[in-house]
Amino acid sequence: MQRQELEAYLSQYLDVARFRDYSPNGLQVEGRAYVDRIATGVTASVELLASAIDSGADAIIVHHGYFWRGDDARIVGMRRRRIAMLIEANVNLFAFHLPLDAHAQVGNNATLAAHLGFQVHGQFGDQNIGYYGEITSAPTLSELAERVERRLERKPLVVGDESRLVRRIAWCTGAAQSYIEEAVALGVDAFLTGEASEQTVHVARETGIAFISAGHHATERYGIHALGGHLAREFGLEHRFIDVPNPV
Numbered sequence: 001m002q003r004q005e006l007e008a009y010l011s012q013y014l015d016v017a018r019f020r021d022y023s024p025n026g027l028q029v030e031g032r033a034y035v036d037r038i039a040t041g042v043t044a045s046v047e048l049l050a051s052a053i054d055s056g057a058d059a060i061i062v063h064h065g066y067f068w069r070g071d072d073a074r075i076v077g078m079r080r081r082r083i084a085m086l087i088e089a090n091v092n093l094f095a096f097h098l099p100l101d102a103h104a105q106v107g108n109n110a111t112l113a114a115h116l117g118f119q120v121h122g123q124f125g126d127q128n129i130g131y132y133g134e135i136t137s138a139p140t141l142s143e144l145a146e147r148v149e150r151r152l153e154r155k156p157l158v159v160g161d162e163s164r165l166v167r168r169i170a171w172c173t174g175a176a177q178s179y180i181e182e183a184v185a186l187g188v189d190a191f192l193t194g195e196a197s198e199q200t201v202h203v204a205r206e207t208g209i210a211f212i213s214a215g216h217h218a219t220e221r222y223g224i225h226a227l228g229g230h231l232a233r234e235f236g237l238e239h240r241f242i243d244v245p246n247p248v
């Protein structure tokens with residue numbers, strides 16, 4: 001398909017215009033005009049680019065791209081290396097940040113819920129990126145932590161009474177630890193996100209909400225993978241998801 005056709009489809013499908021974001025959503029680095037093979041991954045690191053280019057991708061689609069607000073705007077050092085790799089290989093880079101967190105079908109939070117067996121009841125937080133819902137089996141916090149560890153293949157950080165039951169839960173992938181007080185206001189039993197800050201632990205202890213930090217990378221692998229699968233089915237593109245493990 002034409003790159004421009006893919007660009008227009010992604011912008012509409014992910015409802016890009018709805019979001020105020022910290023980096024541009026959509027085409028970030030322009031490559032060849034025709035796209036047959038796509039590669040997806042969480043972050044446009046050099047390792048991901050090398051693997052995607054090696055496998056013959058015409059476009060790379062990621063959750064964490066470039067040009068973040070507050071970044072050094074110069075194209076030097078590691079930024080030059082990354083952008084030079086793309087331009088030399090004539091490969092397109094697309095990035096979708098908040099639109100991919102929020103999307104109801106292929107979004108990070110929707111796909112994480114499916115992965116962990118959470119029922120979705122609604123959305124909350126800044127620009128409705130966070131999700132809340134229910135775990136109908138109401139596991140104990142320690143059973144839930146085991147489930148998270150097994151399904152995400154990473155040991156989570158858990159704060160709270162291990163024997164308490166978790167039925168109502170709010171979650172937001174990535175670095176959404178600052179949403180914990182909004183989760184408290186929702187009246188849920190637990191809040192799950194990717195990262196933790198020192199103060200998050202105190203908020204959890206003092207409000208009584210259980211808290212799980214399950215990994216930024218580990219919680220954000222599923223959305224971009226699902227988006228690639230969706231595009232492959234919709235347009236007959238060849239898709240490869242590339243996982244570059246990250247302990248954070």
Ligand SMILES: [Zn+2]
Pocket residue numbers: 063064173174175216220
């Ligand atoms: Zn993220």
